[in-house]
Amino acid sequence: MAVRDRLKGLTARDEQVLRRVGAHLGVLASRDLAVRCRAGLEHSAQAWADRKRELTPESSSRWAGAITKASHDQWALARRCQAAHILSLEAGITAIAHRLAQPIGAKGSKKVPGGYRSRQEWHAKKRRLHVLSDRLERERTDYEAGRVRVVRGGTRLARARHHLAAAQLSEEQWRERWQAERWFLQADGEAGKRYGNETIRLTPDGQVSIKLPAPLAHLANAAHGRYVLSARVRFAHRGQEWADRIDADRAVAYRIHLDIQPGVARSRRDSGRWYLTASWQHQTTAIIPLRAALASGVIGVDTNADHLAAWRLDVHGNPIGNPRHFGYDLTGTAGHRDAQVRHALTRLLHWARKCGLRAIAVEDLDFAAEKTREKHGRNKRFRRLISGKPTGKLKARLTSMAQAAGISVIAVDPAYTSRWGAQHWQHPLTNPKRPTSRHDAAAVAIARRAQQHPIRRRTTPPPHDQSDRMGHRTVQAEPCAAGREETRHRTPDHAHDAPGPDTARTRATSAPNTVRGAPVQLMFTG
Template identity: 75%
Template structure:
């Protein structure tokens, strides 16, 4: 619950002889309430009944108050709800002792059900790369393959705190709307935290780089995304950010670039983040140099097709004499390519499921 004070020029014209007014929220209506509507910039309007329609000073029989309001307590949470058109109830009342009018906003927060990681990833995932001025996102299927084209959700972090907060909220609202449209139930984002990583002792005289990481809204954006996604039933997965930009640009930027699509380094990093959240390796298999191929210029680089059975399982046991004490296919890590730390196949980090 949150409240703000206001002092309309003619309160009698709005509420008549009544000193209070209450209206329940309506989910799906504009800004969460059709009768008492408050815009994100704090402008209050009331839809008047038919007998009082002649007092309207705005279209559609609405009366707009001369002043604007602001919610100091849980103001960001209130703004998230009205941006998503979720129900918000309002109560307008007069404090006779202070001779002030107050507006109280209230809403109900349902208990969020726990979603297993496997269930959240059943429809794929959207990988998100956080940058200083935009969010680079790409949708991946259950096998870690990019689908469609990358999306970019821009925001401007210049100006005052209210402007920056509104920009981040608007970008996240568009991201969640796209996720609901695609039917994806999980969003993967980097687990970044520059709280202790932007000092001069850490990066020396690299003022430009320190200014860059200081402008990244990492912790605030992740907390805001978790809160907003919880209300829409979308899970947020925090992935380890190690080497996502480097390996994404090295292994995914060039293969995903076509004559009609220019893939940026940030788009490739979004693919790497999504694959890591799904448990897939980021780096692609590449062919060794010709001089080091075992069968002299004939090394096989073609991957097995999706119809090939057992393409991801361990190698079959080959009968015959053995020179090692442990036969092939029976070791402790047989079939586990990531655990063997082979070339171009490294052990990936386990994703972290975030909760509000």
């Protein structure tokens, strides 16, 4: 959980102190990160203690601990990204090698791609195979040696230095942003300490004070080498949760940063906006039984590239009311995309809480292996479609936000939900006043799978073969009924001709080969 507020009312001296402290600690952080990267896989707990001991005289014990931990986390993140890049290269090489082995023009199936369309494309992909193989060999060598490449300040901003016109920045503006991004003004919380953090302290009335490093202790304006800022902080969002934590002296991490908007003309007094971000972790909640989470029904959610299609189902698996759509626009900056996902999930959770439900069912989607261009070739439209679906970000955001709302999230197998939903639920749920889309029907299928009900409906027999002549005979069977997904047997014309319950079956029932029986996964329960 992270909340942010702007530091308004800072004096010129406040900004000067923040800049000097951030620049001083930023130099130490860059130096420590270089040491950590050179150590690679040979790093140990003793080496970590030595790094912290070297930084303590130039900062403080707590600042040294924050710097060394940030360096280790950044190295670990680069390590995970390196492993993901290796998997992506291996998937691309496997796809190219398979398609090169196929005859030119050979058609593929739904799961296996075919050959390339022309000799020229085959030749170009042959060259690309060598390029990817060389790149994979270099990445594997670096990964085995523990060598990573990290840029403090961000690779994107570093590359923008060579494309200032495209980034709409002057050299002076770029230099200012580059220095601000490389500053270090963050400290992890400490449970049991006063207000949960001794390095950057925020009191209940909004007063911010910083423990100055040893070389800058002469800038202090308070006791014990601390500097108190003139600005006051008040968190409008989740401020009560933050107040409860600091009253109990629970750990809260703080980060102070300067936000400089690109391409915005500023005066000398307005050098950017200073912000303070407070973050903490929620305690893991106990997992409740699946039946208890589904006691009041469930909302099925179908994830799409531009909206979430949701439909509410009762405990028997019947759709209630009308479907709901929660749209978002995933264009623009990363902050704008993240905000769009948060707003859509907020509306979804508010609707679930208003309906009195405690469970939301989503598909356990992962397109990591599908996003490579080598698998789908020239089908750019399909690659853009699956790349636009915020699967990973949506699951991470939904579990975090649902935990705070006390709503359970159930992940189900995504196989055949769209196909069976459109086949069995789109037409019955469509009427002149409520057109039902394929995505709405998929939401019903997802919710029914979470409830462990069959998705597919029984096929309606011909009208004059029904016992009640033009009656309805597509009612759903109980989950425990054997063969409930099979073809319905013919009902005799007379009731006394109906076979009894002890009558032996004339045809053996084959085991279902669908994924309907696959167990659902409870991602999070609140």
